Amino acid sequence: MAYLANYFKRQDLSDIDIVFRLNQVEQQVQPGISEDDASPPMKRGRRETVDEAVDAADKHSLQLSRFPGHKIVLFSVEYFKAQGRHWQAQRTAADTCKHGRASGSSAAAARDSVHLTINSAEQLPAAEAVIAAMYGVLDALSRLQPEQLVHAVVIADMLGAGD
Numbered sequence: 001m002a003y004l005a006n007y008f009k010r011q012d013l014s015d016i017d018i019v020f021r022l023n024q025v026e027q028q029v030q031p032g033i034s035e036d037d038a039s040p041p042m043k044r045g046r047r048e049t050v051d052e053a054v055d056a057a058d059k060h061s062l063q064l065s066r067f068p069g070h071k072i073v074l075f076s077v078e079y080f081k082a083q084g085r086h087w088q089a090q091r092t093a094a095d096t097c098k099h100g101r102a103s104g105s106s107a108a109a110a111r112d113s114v115h116l117t118i119n120s121a122e123q124l125p126a127a128e129a130v131i132a133a134m135y136g137v138l139d140a141l142s143r144l145q146p147e148q149l150v151h152a153v154v155i156a157d158m159l160g161a162g163d
Helices: 002-007 050-059 078-098 121-135 146-159
Strands: 016-023 061-069 113-118
Touching: 002 121, 016 121, 061 113, 061 121, 078 113, 078 146, 113 121, 113 146, 121 146
Parallel strands: 016 113
Antiparallel strands: 016 061
16 A cells, blocks of 8 residues: 555546535524524534535535545545545436437536545644545654644544544
8 A cells, every 4th residue: 555655646647636625614503592502513424415415515615725636545435435426426317318419518527526624724734644644655644733633533533534
């Protein structure tokens, strides 16, 4: 796996982009209810549907970073593999709708990307370090500050990278 470390963030043989997004959903308290009385937001389940995750990310996120990736590495975790299945389902549906028409669309030429939505820009180094560790970059996590290590553990758990 160490040989894959040479390809981290490199265009060489890349077949996908990884996009880091900032979740911009603001906590809203209903009128007449104090912040102390409001129930905590429901925690998103690890296995929420991909459609829900993609729709939520598109509506309430801002792109922080993007770099080339490789499906052979990223699809080793279910989080990204599920996004790949989502594209396949979309393509199948689009092909069914286009059946009988001339093929060749700009959507087919678009490069695939996977998305990782984080809660703050401070988590970006930790998120990138987790992806680097998936590539086998030896010192990816050791370069993080102690408080960033906590973010890295949370992100790795969300991805299922430790499973």
